[in-house]
Amino acid sequence: MAAPGPLAAQGIPGLDGRGVSSDEPVTFTAEEVEFDQNTDTVTARGRVEAWQGNRVIRADQFTYNRTTGVATATGNVVLIEPDGQILFAERAELSGGMRDAVLEGIRGLLAGNTRVAAAGARRTNGDITDLARVVYSPCNLCPEDPDRPPLWQLRAGIASLHSQEQRVRYRDASLEMFGVPLLYAPYFSHAAPGAPRISGFLSPTFGVTKLLGGFYEQPFYWVIDDSSDATIRATLSTEQIGGLGLAYRRRFNSGVISLDGSFGNLQGNDVDQEGIGWHFFSQGQFSLDETWRTGFALNRASSRDYLRAYRYGSPQVLTSNAFLEGFWGVQGYARADSRLYQSLLQTNTSSQVPLVLPYGYAEWLFARDPLGGQFRVDAQGYSITREQGTSSRRIGTRAAYELPLIGNAGEVWTIRTQADLLAGYVQDLQAAPFYGPPGQDGNWTNGNVRAAVDLRWPLARSAGEWGTQVLEPRVQVVTGPQTGRQTNIPAEDSLDLQFTDANLFELNRYPGRDLQEGGTRMDAAIRAAWLFPNGGQVEGLVGRSFRTSDEPLFPPGSGLENQRSDYVGRLRLAPVPWFEVIGRSRYSAETGEQQLWDITGTVFGNGYSVSAGYLGTQAAYNDSYPKRNEVSLGGFLQVNDNWRIGAFGRYDRFRDEPVAAQAVLAYEDECLIFETRLIRRWIQDPVTLQDDPTGTMLLFRVTLKTIGDFGIRAL
Template sequence: MRLAGTRRAALLASLVALAAAPAVAQQGALPPIVAPRDIAPVRPDQPAAAPAAPAAAPAQDAPVTFTAEEVEYDQNRALVTARGRVEAWQGNRVVRADEFTYDRNTGVATARGNVQLIEADGQVIFADSVVLENQFRDGVIEGLRGLLAQNGRVAANSARRTGGSVFDLSRVVYSSCNACEDDPLAPPLWQLRARSATLDQTGRQARYRDAVVEFAGIPTFWTPYLQHPAGDAPRQSGFLSPTFGITNFLGGFVETPYYWAIDPSQELVLRPQFATRQVPNLGLEYRRRFNFGEIEAEGSLGYLNGDEETPEGVAGHIFSRGRFSLDENWRAGFDFNRASSEDYLRIYRYGARRRLDSSVYTEGFWGTDAYARVDARIFQGLRPSDNTSLIPTVGPNIYLDWRAPVDALGGTFTFDTWNFAVFRSGGTNTQRGAFRLGYDLPMTDRLGGVWTFRAQTDVASYAFTDLALAPNNSTTANNGTAARANIRAAIAWRMPFVRPAGAYGHQVIEPILQFVGGPLTGSQSSVPNEDSIDFEFTDATLFNLNRFYGRDRQEGGTRVDYALRAAWYFPNGGLVEGLAGASYRTQQDGGPFYAGSGVENRASDYVARARVMPVPWLEFLGRGRFGQENGDLRATDLTTNISLPSRTTLTAGYLYTPAVPYLTPFQDRNEVAFGATQQWGNWRIGGFARYDIEINRPVVVTASVAYEDECFLFEARFLKRFAEDPSTNNLYPANTVLLFRIGLKTIGDVGFRAI
């Protein structure tokens, strides 16, 4: 029987259902695929178009249906033959060929001539011929070529499929690189050649034997066995790419991580590390997700042989965190971090840290109007110079803030409370209860002036033991309780004068004036200072009611803050903007400000900010503090950023800050910094350096070069640190780092590290 023309499609469905339905009752011979019936033919040099939406898996008992220019059905031989633009599909599976035959007696199906097997995820396999048998589960493919997921491309002389999902390939070539546009026949940047390979579609793995990696057609690396995920493989257990290197402490080392996909919600990475100068070290990374949160943990266990500066013995670390949603408003979490020493973390490349923080907390959110948090915290100092008796343990730490709706006048009330207990084995123990009530009322007059009325009340009570007293922080038996209240009120005015500049944008001149009043507060040395040690007077804090960041130190007295801001906004998005201002206190005593802070006198230092951005790709930003009497420079921070259309980025900066009593060592900071990055096509280079003018030596120097395209990644990094350890006054032993990374996308990467 021969069918042709418009009558063939309707009759074919019943014919093929009769001929092929028994053969497809089990796992189909072809991978799941999605392709419309009118899709244009796919050539080997063009990937198939991705489906519009993920398709459901085909029903295994669905009939095989196809169209062709000509179909024959030999009832005597039970043979169905289709010729000319044959397109067969079962559910979402599509096969195309010049000729397709199916023998009902033997169960053998044969496709010949420009065979295309199209999968649901867009992967395409091309072949010269395909022979399928054993209910379409086994088969032989001649002249296989494939376009796989993630731009993978594979070719083999022949392939045999068994069990419906395992392909054994002979003389295989694989790459994820695009063909050269100028010479498509030229070897790709890299390709993998193997004597044989196995593609496990169920396990989503590709395994190669007797494999050679070629770069530009030149054999570079040989391995007897190589395995990597195939296509869109999900999480799977297996070895990850190794890292090699050499360091001063470890000598030569190799790290061979193993990834264990425990189940769909948790995973573990084992990172055994073997070195020539140290005993093996085992690192672990664990992650688990729940319906209501997640936990992550990183840890290690090892043994340090030690030297003059590093003690010998068992060592390790753990960094962990957890986040859990309790309901729509509340969540809880923890951070637990401990380590044997900073040297251990640096030696085994777990990140150098001077201090580790751990906490457990719960917090609640109610839109933008209310927030609450209760936590407890512990800290660990990792350097031998740290006085562990002075390191605090905090708990409980309770914080709550609330913002009221805007009232009838347009003002807003705010309330917050911050209460904590701090314990030290050899220092001050403090328990504090404090709350703050504030009110803000903005108004605009008829002339365009903006008025703001603000008020703030702080009330705090303390219980303490062994209070450390200034100036030498000597500990005495100063135990007791204290209560303190402070109120600050302010009225601020600013008048923005705007002047159009025609085609050059517009200009703004804005004088700002603020009057702040409140009682004197004195030195406050009889009250513990847990949250107001750090202090910086800049243009950002000029108009704060209390210029201390915390509550334990309060600014008092009456003062006037004043500043002048000017700006010119350009039509191209650029601008020139600056601000300069200062404050004047009517009394000498305004709070416990240290000498050199800029506000220790009645007349404060001048603070200023300048920003120049004539075009969007060029910006100059500077902040500074200058002496009231002679204008001498007290502190400055200058930065320049250039982002050219040629993908060039340049940065430069200068920082000068005077020595402050709350930082060790007590010395000025006077540094310059430079950085640059440049991209050319797939290449990217960069460098950065910071130089300390005060001690006349570099602080840190870094450089990097990288190449990345659709299939290959190369990266090299250099880092040189010159920072000194104040406890030993010596340079850090491991102060130079050299990193290399080579990645073959879809295959894996390998790294090398030298210190």
């Protein structure tokens, strides 16, 4: 019995796609359907498509034996799985509602654009699919020569895909590159493409370093539950006994927490502390409600050499804190925290490192008044304790008001007022450069009121098809009572003073509030800009400041120590979309000597970028940083769709030696990432100028997409 033309049929029991009743009928379409009553067989021919649930099969011919419950598909067989995976076969025999299957001449398109081919396959209970003589690869085939081996592929005698576990297991497996076997393993497994988190061994990292010698690091990833996981890292080396690390993460409904710790052996002539080393890094953050959140960070380590040796970074200071903060839109903010520091530099002793407990800050920004002005008020307090050195406590508040006005001629007037009130207690106040002998220990108070009138007058003219030119002179007069040198006040937040165009018009040029700038001064600057129709621009500013008093308010080298300040400037040159220069500078008004010069130029485009820079600074008056005279050059080039190269270097002309250099070579396509980096640091510690025993690194990273990555450190 045959029916010509396309039609749809139902009523074949026994095909179960998702564990539903095997008596549920399958739906199919075909150009022709034939039923043989003698054999109780239904045969469909011509563009056959049958489905039940989310499983779909397509074939030239589809035969179903109602007595045995076995379905056979032949000719261009396509089996579409519920998870979106697609299998191609020459012939397929299915039973148990498509859950069990035997396929011949199989080819598969899996998640992540990965492909699999095998001589045959058997699927059991819709979960485990065993493939014989299998080849697996996510690499595209060469369009000119499809028979050419892909960039890399896995070959195995048997491969098993476990749908429930989302894992692929291989037996008698080998990794081939360009068809040449490179690695062999009697057993190998990896997560299925597109699979969620799965426990198992991660790709190892191995190599050679100065402190570890030859080393091998093997991580193991453990999925604890839906909201937490852990990574265990074991490190073996030839120069050290080795180390063990554990990283734990957990996500809650209201926040997250992460813990990372390790211990390991460290010995040798190039280390500052021999024996068992360790580290512990942790952080967490939790939302209490829509306004408040809290969090913490606890970071400690036995030494900096241990962190560098076992590749946990090379920080100079580790910071721990606990905080509580609240947000009220854009108007209000409050924070309370404590801070504990650990210095990892040999030049600092732990007794000099401060403990900040507590620290608090709150501010409120009021709505604009009918004149357009805005009022802001804040409060701040802290307590700093040192075993050796200055200990202090401080509370303070600031109230500020700003009113912008626009004149009839287009000039912009801004009226600013700011009032500070501070009080504190100091113990063991230390003498400091410039500030002279310390004052008396005990209670102290400091207050200041500043008022300013700021005038900007932007003058613009049209340059026709060349855009718009802008000339903007700016003058500000600031006044307030004299404050003196304030030698009895601990300058905890006001030591690192750099005078630039960024703080030329600030009411208090000190970066913090411990020290206050007093007296009367005038700030003047002129800004010029040329705005081009293509979006480019050339913009620059030059300015300086004049004080009426010769009172020594600022330390030498700051640019503000004299009544007439140094000249400060800014330049941004970006006439076309592919070129930009940004620079800042400061020159002595007396000698014309460069005090600060920071400039970077970049040329960039589609697939390339080149940048050059220069940084010149004088040494800090308190020796917090040395004199620097560095030039830098770097860039990258996207050679083609796959290859990218890059390099970067810094050279200190003052010390006449290089500072750091790095070169990168990277390749990426649809199935492979290869990256190598050569990193060299000549001076790691800017205070001690001590050589870094891990200053040279040669890194290799190979990522086989959908499989894993492998890291090699050669130096």
